[in-house]
Amino acid sequence: MFAELATLLITSVLLNNAVLNQFLGLCPFMGVSRKKSSALGMGIAVCFVIIAAGLVTYALYYFVLVPLHLEYMELVSFILVVASLVQLTEMFIKKTSPSLYKSLGVYLPLITTNCVVLNVCLINISNNYDIAHMLVYTIGTPLGFALVLYIFSTIRERLDAANVPTSFIGNPVALIVAGLMAMAFSGLAGII
Amino acid sequence: MNRMENFKNGLIKDNPVFGLYLGLCSTLAITTSLNNAIGMGTAVIVVLILSNVIISAIRKIVPDDIRIPVYIVIIATLVSIIQMVIEAFAPALNTSLGVFIPLIVVNCIILGRAEAFASKNGVLDSALDGLGMGLGYLLAVLAMSFIRELLSSGGLVLTNPFNTEQVWMNLSLIPEEFRISLFSSPLGAFMTFAFLAAALTAYKSHAAKKAAAKTKEAK
Amino acid sequence: MDIGNILMAVLVFGVMVCVYIFLYLMNKKTPKPEGCEDLRADCSGCKDFACANHPSHHE
Numbered sequence: 001m002f003a004e005l006a007t008l009l010i011t012s013v014l015l016n017n018a019v020l021n022q023f024l025g026l027c028p029f030m031g032v033s034r035k036k037s038s039a040l041g042m043g044i045a046v047c048f049v050i051i052a053a054g055l056v057t058y059a060l061y062y063f064v065l066v067p068l069h070l071e072y073m074e075l076v077s078f079i080l081v082v083a084s085l086v087q088l089t090e091m092f093i094k095k096t097s098p099s100l101y102k103s104l105g106v107y108l109p110l111i112t113t114n115c116v117v118l119n120v121c122l123i124n125i126s127n128n129y130d131i132a133h134m135l136v137y138t139i140g141t142p143l144g145f146a147l148v149l150y151i152f153s154t155i156r157e158r159l160d161a162a163n164v165p166t167s168f169i170g171n172p173v174a175l176i177v178a179g180l181m182a183m184a185f186s187g188l189a190g191i192i
Numbered sequence: 193m194n195r196m197e198n199f200k201n202g203l204i205k206d207n208p209v210f211g212l213y214l215g216l217c218s219t220l221a222i223t224t225s226l227n228n229a230i231g232m233g234t235a236v237i238v239v240l241i242l243s244n245v246i247i248s249a250i251r252k253i254v255p256d257d258i259r260i261p262v263y264i265v266i267i268a269t270l271v272s273i274i275q276m277v278i279e280a281f282a283p284a285l286n287t288s289l290g291v292f293i294p295l296i297v298v299n300c301i302i303l304g305r306a307e308a309f310a311s312k313n314g315v316l317d318s319a320l321d322g323l324g325m326g327l328g329y330l331l332a333v334l335a336m337s338f339i340r341e342l343l344s345s346g347g348l349v350l351t352n353p354f355n356t357e358q359v360w361m362n363l364s365l366i367p368e369e370f371r372i373s374l375f376s377s378p379l380g381a382f383m384t385f386a387f388l389a390a391a392l393t394a395y396k397s398h399a400a401k402k403a404a405a406k407t408k409e410a411k
Numbered sequence: 412m413d414i415g416n417i418l419m420a421v422l423v424f425g426v427m428v429c430v431y432i433f434l435y436l437m438n439k440k441t442p443k444p445e446g447c448e449d450l451r452a453d454c455s456g457c458k459d460f461a462c463a464n465h466p467s468h469h470e
């Protein structure tokens with residue numbers, strides 16, 4: 001049991017990484033990786049929302065939708081939960097901690113349309129995870145996202161100084177870097 | 193005329209995928225085969241046209257304050273319907289696209305067009321815009337999947353999505369020893385995308401230079 | 412699928428939409444803390460139209 005959960009954790013953080021292997025959350029990955037500080041802010045905000053959304057949607061599905069035979073409303077209700085949670089988080093941070101709002105506030109509205117969030121909620125259900133697996137997967141995936149986003153932003157800061165062919169300046173060369181990172185991460189497959 | 197121009201811009205110059213970098217997630221993930229690309233492209237076109245039409249039709253009734261929540265609800269409902277239709281009539285496509293069908297909800301192109309175009313323009317214009325942008329997306333995924341499938345598996349396969357036993361096209365063009373399986377991996381996806389995007393940038397700057405030279409001559 | 416199930420679906424859907432719209436409006440009404448009134452200026456801007464910070468939302 002423990003070994004299985006550890007494997008799931010390593011898989012969701014490194015081997016089946018949300019960005020590099022599943023291509024999820026590429027919009028914020030490209031958009032918010034120009035500076036290390038913003039990458040870190042986005043990473044933390046995503047971790048927070050995913051963990052909250054994963055728990056709420058899991059509870060909603062098994063305690064409300066299944067007893068009422070409303071499984072077909074999965075998608076609509078999940079996106080509503082994610083969007084509501086983003087609003088709630090923003091409101092909460094605004095009221096309690098202005099300094100936190102200053103560093104994370106800009107990234108919160110972007111999270112509603114971050115595919116990683118919805119993906120975690122849907123996979124928890126479609127893979128029939130029990131509570132332990134659900135917790136590990138819900139925590140592991142955003143950690144992997146934040147890790148890769150931060151590493152990518154450190155590379156990108158150096159990329160600005162590099163001599164790149166004109167047509168590749170900006171996003172194309174950043175995508176090639178992401179591809180090379182994906183190759184490097186695939187080398188980690190040996191650890192399991 | 194203006195309408196036509198708008199429509200054409202979505203296809204090449206302001207291509208939502210290569211020009212604006214929207215909807216990257218699904219573009220990179222599902223372009224391992226031509227079949228997936230056609231299925232996904234069609235689903236996105238349908239959702240985009242319907243959401244644009246509905247949002248443009250109700251744009252005067254919806255209070256400005258709750259615009260975005262209303263758009264999200266409409267788009268999520270439409271995607272649920274499309275997902276059920278695909279599940280019922282093309283189960284093979286449903287398995288191969290997997291979670292990326294429900295993820296159309298958070299595809300930036302759809303909410304982006306709703307917000308930037310359909311909420312300000314008439315029904316017909318919005319439908320055309322949806323079709324143009326949707327075709328731009330389809331074109332992008334077709335180009336990506338054509339390159340990736342051809343180079344990684346050496347051929348192109350097209351099957352009837354409603355009946356997988358019916359194969360429409362099965363070409364084998366590259367002999368086995370020259371195939372590059374790298375192109376089916378994530379690295380191949382990122383590389384193909386980067387080169388196509390760079391090609392579009394190069395084409396645009398070339399066209400801009402040509403236009404500038406032309407106006408100079410005219411003066 | 413009986414009528415009760417459909418009614419339940421509409422009810423659940425309605426409640427969730429109401430919760431979302433309520434939270435959305437509440438959040439909009441909550442004033443931004445001092446010094447954060449114009450965070451948008453700090454956002455270098457990706458091309459994600461769906462983000463509420465995108466310039467196309469605030470013309």
